[in-house]
Amino acid sequence: MTAEPLFDSTQFRQVCGHFPTGVTAVTAVTAQGNVAALTVNSFTSVSLRPAKVLFCVTSSSSSFATLVAAERIAIHILSRDQEDVARRFATSGLTGTEKLAGVSWAPGPDGVPVLTGTPAILAGRRDHVITSGDHVIILLDVDHVHLKPTNVPALSFYRGQFVNPSSAAPD
Ligand SMILES: Cc1cc2nc3c(=O)[nH]c(=O)nc-3n(C[C@H](O)[C@H](O)[C@H](O)COP(=O)(O)O)c2cc1C
Known part of the structure; x- marks a missing residue:
């Protein structure tokens, strides 16, 4: 039996929002050619060898069905000017x-949309999808990476707002 939490979902969201994150744009394509695109900050790397990353998606997203069925997914780590x-x-x-x-954008491997001008991109095949609460955790087997050197800092999200770091990115 699960005990009732002593907080509501607004408080939970506010507390989690105190953790500053980067911001990614996720694109995906299914074998049937259906395309999804959404903003995601629940991205993290998981494994170095083999290279795996994950992100979480709410089951209420209109992108949900396409993402869980996706053949290919691309994750774009956005810069401040995006x-x-x-x-x-x-x-x-x-x-x-x-x-x-x-x-x-331009079509990447297997037609997954790749956003041109993005400094850091990971692309690969969808691996496991793990249901947890009202979200799924989507794992990605990364087989392509792209890095474009830039001193434009990454876009950040903090306490429910986009944050534009004023200092330049480190070399
Ligand atoms: C900074 C930011 C981060 C977000 N991160 C996530 C996320 O990690 N998972 C998620 O399901 N939705 C996330 N969202 C919400 C989705 O981007 C949004 O619900 C979606 O793009 C709306 O289109 P949809 O109809 O595909 O859901 C985020 C939104 C913003 C602005």
């Missing part, structure tokens, strides 16, 4: 294709 992409990909009511209409 806040518009993060805001667009976080817009409810737009399909993946509609979200992509506003940004510069």
Whole structure:
């Protein structure tokens, strides 16, 4: 039996939001060609050998069905000058294709949309999907990485807001 928590989901969200994160734009494509695009800050690396990363998706997302069935996924670690992409990909009511209409992209491996001009990109095949509460944890076997040297700092998210770091990125 699970005890009732002594806090509500707003408090839980506020406390978790005290942890500053980077911001990623995730794109995915299924074998049938369905495309998803959404903003994600629940990204983390998992394993070095083999290279694996994960992110979490709420089951209420309209991208959910496409993501759990995806053949290929690309994770774009956004820079400070890509806040518009993060805001667009976080817009409810737009399909993946509609979200992509506003940004510069090209087809990557197996047709997964790759956002041009992104400093750091990981792409690969979807691995396990683990259901936990009202989210799923999606694991990715990374087989492509792309790094474009830049001194533009990463976009950050902190206490429910985008944060633009003022200092340049370290070399
Ligand atoms: C900074 C930021 C981080 C987000 N991180 C996540 C996340 O990790 N998982 C998730 O399911 N939704 C996350 N979201 C919400 C989704 O981006 C948003 O629900 C979605 O893009 C809206 O389109 P949908 O119809 O595909 O859900 C985040 C939103 C923002 C602004």
